[in-house]
Amino acid sequence: MCLAIPARVTHVTRIDPAIDTAVVDLGGVSREVSIALVPEVEVGDYVLVHVGYALNRISEEEAQETLKLMAEMTRLLDEEMGNADVVAKPA
């Protein structure tokens, strides 16, 4: 019920902030959505789409940051394991 899907804005129609719409690409399907909640969106932005509304913009930098953090969280482990192996090896 609360799921929202990322979609890329391909077209924006501005008449009045309350009724402005955008066309988004939802995995290959074009769909018109209301941008009443994110009037500042521009073509090329990614937005979260929920029940026909763009709820919020998605930040590319933050997404990269999250992926980087994930990789780091697991790399530390790799290193620790690697070290542990080395330590565990008989001299």
Place this chain on the structure above:
Amino acid sequence: MKYVDEFRDRHLARQLAAAIAAEVDPEREYRLMEFCGGHTHAIFRYGIQQLMPPNLRFVHGPGCPVCVLPMTRLDQAIAMTREHGVTLCTYGDLMRVPASGRRTLLKAKAAGADVRMIYSTQDVLRIARDEPERQVVFMAIGFETTTPPTAVAILQARAEGLKNLSFLCNHVLTPPALRAILSLAGPEGVRLDGILGPSHVSTVIGTRPYEFVPNQFGIPVVIAGFEPLDVMQSALMLVRQINDGRREVENQYSRAVGEGGNARALELMARVFVTRPSFEWRGLGFLPESAPALAEDYADLDAERRFPVTVETSREIKGCECPAILRGLKEPTECKLFGAVCTPDNPMGACMVSSEGACAAYWSHRTHMPSSGLNR
């Protein structure tokens, strides 16, 4: 798909699982509640529980707006179609939810009521414009995520002077429900070590409204995205907080969530809604300050005032354990009706209707292999 595929990588999932396994303290239990049905669905769909060490358990919370809607509200909607002949519009999730006497909106429709499934509140406005001779009622439902689109429709209906559209408001708020669950102490309560916070709700309200959880209950919260890697990274963040003895609200879903949420959405909501003193939740009873209602300025658009009906207090189907499941006290398989009498094709309770309900999630993914849905 961008912002989806990167967060379903199988290799990274295995590494995150290994990191979690390495960091959990084998001497203790980690009970993490995912408040939101979207997380429950992801946990089952991607077999995330199976990737976790045995002492880390996901406890399913009440976070599906369809599952927590009390029968009385459905009875009320059905009565409106019967007694006032209104055209009732709502999201598809609600069509098969059992009301009293095993009625549903779908059955009411088959019996002649004008019930229509819509995708967006823009559809509702269109129907009202196109059919001025009908009284159209939008049965609005959802957490803070779905509430702003209702607010937009209310403002639009007012701006256009639509006289034949009104709103039956069933929106509910997540922080009071979380507070209610954490306040249940003793044998009725559930012991929790961390909370995966609802992220799409937080795109609207931000992360701040959850600060009471660490501050008052001493339990850490991580606002978690819905993709499998989001859920796993959030679990790892919770494990680290618990191990370090930290109690904070952390934000894993920073690509879409900020501390303050969506200011414009909040402003539109504040314009049309006030908080009801109390509202009934299935499984949690009456909770104070837990649901919005139309503000006095918009009373003429309130379907409850325009089409009054009286309905009796409804009783749940005997044997259905939804109330205990919604509080995190029982698992679906502990319900005697599960699978035998109650299936998604023939649901007895709300937890089996919506795909985000715990019973439906258990049922649909009961035979799946671990991590079957992850990218290679």
